[in-house]
Amino acid sequence: MSESAPRPLRIGILGAARITERALVAPARSGGHRLVAVAARDRSRAEAFAAAHGVGRTHGSYAELLADPEVEVVYNPLANGLHGPWNLAALAAGKHVLTEKPSASNSVEAREVLEAAAASGTVFMEAFHYLFHPVTRRLHELLASGELGELRRAEALVAIPAPAPDDPRWSLSLAGGALMDLGCYGLHALRMLAPFAGGAPRLVAARAGERAGA
Template sequence: MTPSPLRIGILGASRIAENAMIKPATATGHRLVAVAARSPERARAYAAQHGIERVVGSYAELISDPEVDVVYNALPNSLHGPWNLAAVQAGKHVLTEKPFSSNAVEARAVAEAARVSGVTLLEGFHYLFHPVNRRLLDVVRSGTVGAVTRVETVLRMPKPSENDPRWELALAGGSLMDLGCYGLHASRMLSDVCGGAPVVTGTRHEEYASGVDSWFDIELEYPGGARASVVTTMLDEKYHFTFRVFGTNGDVLVHNFLQPDVDDRVSVTVDGRTSIEHLGTKSSYTCQLEAFADHLSGVSALPIGPGDAVANMTMIDEAYMHSGLGVRPTTIL
């Protein structure tokens, strides 16, 4: 029997939601039943533009709506934790934009609430669901490139506008929150072949506004001796997202691990010989929504869950503390 389409409610009439949820839901046959935004006028225009069935008057109304099965949280970073918490307490499944929350304290509260409610809660690390990144993990875990010696992620993007929430400390902004969370997560996904989870050993950053980083670099070390680096900036001229793992026999490179729909190459070099694979330009967000729906219908398990989100937020906090900037403040609704 074909599973029923998910009935999705969107928190926030945001730009990210178009690529991360609206297009994937349309492509996979799921329903966009409601949207809520701070401005009712903006919500109505957004719903009309994107074919969302109706507008509700508030975030609270959306998460209590009986016709909403899944809440997609596309609000600014500072509102991820509080509204994820409210949604799971209302018994809704949640797919939230990263980062999961403003800090690890918020993350632990949300994860515990999801456990108590028995709902599915997924942080949107969409890259993990695309074949290019699964291929990298398979190559490394198979031993093809030998024992891991170094992991490198580089995440660069053009400068957001001056009024962008990513420049505001109160909205949990910063390059580490927006980009570095991916690099830390990707590095952590190799813990199983590196003797355990990495720890932060060094940080460098530039402060753009009070407490908010425009670029943030992190050095990590795994228990097995391998090292990792996460390089991020929100001040570049173009987008650049690479994920590379070096081993004793070679290396594997995903040329665009966050946008494989733009570049689906994976390069594997062993003993000096490089092969290039093209693994498909389907959106990683579509892959993520397919996996989320399959999990809810009982077809397959998700590779990550709330515990992973807590671990990643903990590492983000550790990097901020190491840098001297301090963790992002908790948001009280």
């Protein structure tokens, strides 16, 4: 007897962020999952997003969405500085959480999210999607097998065109900046090599530059 198909997930979206269409809407549809609700502080934006992407209904606040009993999974694509607080709120509401990276703004907040996720009994996942790419999986297979010998050195480089000067990803108050927005990918990738490198990396030196006007 063949196993039954997995039940579609019922997903609620916090905010009408630009990244949501590519990062969530298309994959959810291809997987047969349901977008049941979207919330935005400006309800008209939520309504426009729902109409464009076939979302079931809208809420005028993030708290309303978390209280929606039909929502079982919350996707959090808000500005970096809002990831931690709303991840904590979603976990407290008993929802599974898929959060854009980084999952928190600083180490104190990250520890709170980690502990809340561990205690929640739900699934919490940070959207470092590269980890599931066949190239990354093959790399880890090669390292695990020893086929290429021992890992001696690893470098990570991540580069994209710079956001516009007024883009919120530059905002310090919103936990923006090159490291939080993009560099976290490189750090995450290096940390994922820990099983093959004798343990997690440790900080030896760091360098940063200040962006004029930011």
